[in-house]
Amino acid sequence: MELLRFATAGSVDDGKSTLIGRLLYDSKAIFEDQLEAVERTSRARGDEYTDLALLTDGLRAEREQGITIDVAYRYFATPKRKFIIADTPGHIQYTRNMVTGASTADLALILIDARKGVLEQSRRHSFLSSLLGIPHLVLCVNKMDLVDYDEAVFESIKAEFRDFAMKLDVHDLTFVPMSALHGDNVVHRSPNMPWYEGASLLHHLEEVHIASDRNLIDARFPVQYVIRPQNQTGPYHDYRGYAGTMAGGVLKPGDEVVVLPSGFESTIRSIDTYDGPVDEAFAPMSVTITLSDDIDVSRGDMISRPHNRPHSSQDIDATVCWMTELSSLRPNARYVLKHTTRTVKAVVRALQYRLDVNTLHRDEDASELRLNEIGRVTLRTQLPLFFDEYRRNRDTGSFVLVDEANNNTVAAGMILSPAQ
Amino acid sequence: MPYELSHLRALEAESIHIIREVAAEFERPVLLFSGGKDSVVMLRLAEKAFWPARLPFAVMHVDTGHNFPEVMAFRDARVAELGARLVVASVQKSIDEGRVVEESGPRASRNRLQTVTLLDAITEHGFDAVFGGARRDEEKARAKERVFSFRDEFGQWDPKNQRPELWSLYNGRHRKGEHIRVFPISNWTELDIWQYIADEGMAIPDLYYAHHREVFRRDGMLLAVTEFVTVMDGEEPFDALVRFRTVGDASCTGAVESSAATVDDVITEIAATRITERGATRADDRISEAGMEDRKREGYF
Ligand SMILES: Nc1nc2c(ncn2[C@@H]2O[C@H](COP(=O)(O)OP(=O)(O)O)[C@@H](O)[C@H]2O)c(=O)[nH]1
Numbered sequence: 178m179e180l181l182r183f184a185t186a187g188s189v190d191d192g193k194s195t196l197i198g199r200l201l202y203d204s205k206a207i208f209e210d211q212l213e214a215v216e217r218t219s220r221a222r223g224d225e226y227t228d229l230a231l232l233t234d235g236l237r238a239e240r241e242q243g244i245t246i247d248v249a250y251r252y253f254a255t256p257k258r259k260f261i262i263a264d265t266p267g268h269i270q271y272t273r274n275m276v277t278g279a280s281t282a283d284l285a286l287i288l289i290d291a292r293k294g295v296l297e298q299s300r301r302h303s304f305l306s307s308l309l310g311i312p313h314l315v316l317c318v319n320k321m322d323l324v325d326y327d328e329a330v331f332e333s334i335k336a337e338f339r340d341f342a343m344k345l346d347v348h349d350l351t352f353v354p355m356s357a358l359h360g361d362n363v364v365h366r367s368p369n370m371p372w373y374e375g376a377s378l379l380h381h382l383e384e385v386h387i388a389s390d391r392n393l394i395d396a397r398f399p400v401q402y403v404i405r406p407q408n409q410t411g412p413y414h415d416y417r418g419y420a421g422t423m424a425g426g427v428l429k430p431g432d433e434v435v436v437l438p439s440g441f442e443s444t445i446r447s448i449d450t451y452d453g454p455v456d457e458a459f460a461p462m463s464v465t466i467t468l469s470d471d472i473d474v475s476r477g478d479m480i481s482r483p484h485n486r487p488h489s490s491q492d493i494d495a496t497v498c499w500m501t502e503l504s505s506l507r508p509n510a511r512y513v514l515k516h517t518t519r520t521v522k523a524v525v526r527a528l529q530y531r532l533d534v535n536t537l538h539r540d541e542d543a544s545e546l547r548l549n550e551i552g553r554v555t556l557r558t559q560l561p562l563f564f565d566e567y568r569r570n571r572d573t574g575s576f577v578l579v580d581e582a583n584n585n586t587v588a589a590g591m592i593l594s595p596a597q
Numbered sequence: 598m599p600y601e602l603s604h605l606r607a608l609e610a611e612s613i614h615i616i617r618e619v620a621a622e623f624e625r626p627v628l629l630f631s632g633g634k635d636s637v638v639m640l641r642l643a644e645k646a647f648w649p650a651r652l653p654f655a656v657m658h659v660d661t662g663h664n665f666p667e668v669m670a671f672r673d674a675r676v677a678e679l680g681a682r683l684v685v686a687s688v689q690k691s692i693d694e695g696r697v698v699e700e701s702g703p704r705a706s707r708n709r710l711q712t713v714t715l716l717d718a719i720t721e722h723g724f725d726a727v728f729g730g731a732r733r734d735e736e737k738a739r740a741k742e743r744v745f746s747f748r749d750e751f752g753q754w755d756p757k758n759q760r761p762e763l764w765s766l767y768n769g770r771h772r773k774g775e776h777i778r779v780f781p782i783s784n785w786t787e788l789d790i791w792q793y794i795a796d797e798g799m800a801i802p803d804l805y806y807a808h809h810r811e812v813f814r815r816d817g818m819l820l821a822v823t824e825f826v827t828v829m830d831g832e833e834p835f836d837a838l839v840r841f842r843t844v845g846d847a848s849c850t851g852a853v854e855s856s857a858a859t860v861d862d863v864i865t866e867i868a869a870t871r872i873t874e875r876g877a878t879r880a881d882d883r884i885s886e887a888g889m890e891d892r893k894r895e896g897y898f
Binding site: 178179180247248249250251252254258259261273274276277280281388391393401402404405406407412413416420421422427449450451452459461462463465476500513515516518571572575576577579584585586589 | 600601602603604606607608609610611613614617618620621644645646647648649650651733734737740741756757759760761762763764765766768770771772783784786788789
């Protein structure tokens with residue numbers, strides 16, 4: 178059984194919580210005691226029906242305000258797949274949360290209210306999904322019951338959205354007309370929309386092909402931790418292994434490798450796990466690599482193939498999303514940058530432009546990035562980073578910035594290229 | 598399919614990654630180990646993360662003193678097998694020292710008192726990272742908690758002020774006196790845990806499997822008759838075939854009637870079950886809908 182991670186986005190009241198509630202309910206991930214709690218709350222509030230949306234409202238503050246304000250994770254499984262939902266709210270001020278939830282997603286669900294059509298917010302959600310490199314996008318045209326299940330409404334939304342999506346980097350776009358409230362096309366194909374020939378949403382989630390989304394070409398192994406048993410005797414007393422998580426490509430025993438930054442070359446002697454050695458390692462396996470030569474390797478180093486190395490540079494161009502209201506990003510500001518297993522100091526050399534996430538307009542006169550703003554920057558790091566373009570590899574192309582003054586994570590970054 | 602990991606192996610890899618990050622970036626991590634199934638799985642993942650070396654951190658049990666003896670035996674055997682260092686933080690000691698006041702009455706529980714004992718132990722030993730076996734599917738407040746969850750100098754969690762957590766980049770930076778709670782099995786569900794126990798052929802305490810026990814009914818739950826609870830008038834103890842879905846303080850952990858005697862039976866039962874493990878078996882969690890959130894803010898697990 179495979180794991181599929183997806184993110185959800187929609188404007189307030191498009192029906193996102195109802196849809197998630199229904200997926201959980203229909204896949205039996207909701208338990209009776211949870212349902213009873215929700216029924217009680219619904220009754221107390223005077224709702225006419227049990228509000229499945231309440232199932233996903235996590236914290237008290239949110240329950241009181243009746244809105245979802247942060248990223249929450251939900252789980253359900255069908256016999257075919259296990260799903261992790263990053264449930265992110267769609268309000269204008271919460272780009273930060275959507276970016277967070279989207280960072281690990283294989284797929285994004287974007288909700289649209291059939292009566293309202295494609296809104297500015299739908300465009301923003303789609304843009305963010307493509308920016309974060311989510312390979313699959315599903316546009317859920319919800320509340321079809323309120324437009325008499327009319328095919329023409331669906332087709333016109335589809336056409337308008339397709340037009341817009343051409344400007345984005347979206348590889349796989351699917352449209353599903355549905356009613357989350359009544360369950361049309363959520364789990365089963367709906368008799369109310371015989372004109373729709375596609376799969377139900379759940380069927381699509383179960384079948385969408387994600388195995389080839391991973392980068393299996395560029396072998397990348399950021400060294401996370403050096404394993405050296407302290408035993409004086411025994412078979413492992415001089416064992417020295419480099420533990421980490423594969424971040425791309427495939428490595429096998431016998432492969433020639435290069436370790437960065439030293440540039441020393443060696444061959445892989447073994448790829449070990451607690452459960453025994455393996456013949457090959459690929460993302461996202463966590464393994465321990467031993468080398469044939471006794472060379473100095475430590476956390477933050479990168480193991481790759483001699484003829485397929487990541488970029489190595491102290492100057493990078495990146496798209497960043499600013500995530501705090503306590504400060505703004507400005508040229509010359511200094512941060513701590515976390516990238517793979519490296520932590521280095523970084524300074525903002527230049528803010529090239531701020532991007533309007535609704536119109537995609539570039540404002541080159543911008544002097545700062547504030548909460549939820551996205552822009553392109555040039556950074557200089559104290560030590561070289563070993564990276565790939567984010568489009569090519571999400572693990573070796575991403576970083577976060579941390580403000581040393583308060584230790585907060587203040588920005589998410591996606592590397593475009595080494596700076597010119 | 599080539600180059601595909603099953604969902605369990607993908608979850609395992611993610612957890613191992615998290616555990617190694619902590620070992621690399623913190624000075625004094627500690628792993629909470631109660632002998633309950635989630636912490637048993639977490640400990641196994643830690644063992645895997647550093648093999649063939651030993652665990653580079655200690656294991657801590659917050660001991661309410663209201664224990665099931667078979668769980669204590671299991672705890673000690675497992676710790677010995679790993680050659681790990683065990684720290685026991687005792688709620689009884691917190692009571693004796695006047696740090697907390699024992700609840701009274703037949704429904705008294707030491708569950709809530711654990712928070713103080715835990716925070717005191719963290720301060721005393723200078724732990725800067727504390728691994729917990731909580732899962733996001735357990736409860737709504739947990740669903741929003743980060744994998745690296747920041748605690749201020751009072752050990753408190755501020756749900757409205759959490760650090761963004763992206764990709765697999767975890768920010769564990771903190772000042773002296775603050776610490777990070779780390780939840781390596783955040784993304785596992787109860788069923789994943791059981792499937793993993795089956796896959797790995799792991800031992801867990803016997804009381805997770807069906808056995809005969811003297812119980813009584815209270816608030817719709819079955820509580821074991823032990824020296825730690827007072828059976829009230831009208832509560833008739835009887836023998837039943839039961840198992841536990843969670844294992845905590847013996848005074849407030851309920852059993853469920855079950856004939857599931859093997860791990861496969863348990864998986865079948867859970868796949869069909871319609872009540873959450875906390876709802877079924879934790880008297881203390883049923884206090885209010887916001888109960889867990891309040892407790893977590895104070896510094897609870
Ligand atoms: N008629 C109809 N109403 C819906 C549908 N989906 C959601 N709703 C209603 O729209 C409102 C907002 O839904 P909710 O799920 O809370 O929206 P969210 O803000 O996107 O999470 C609620 O009153 C829902 O009952 C649908 O498919 N049809």
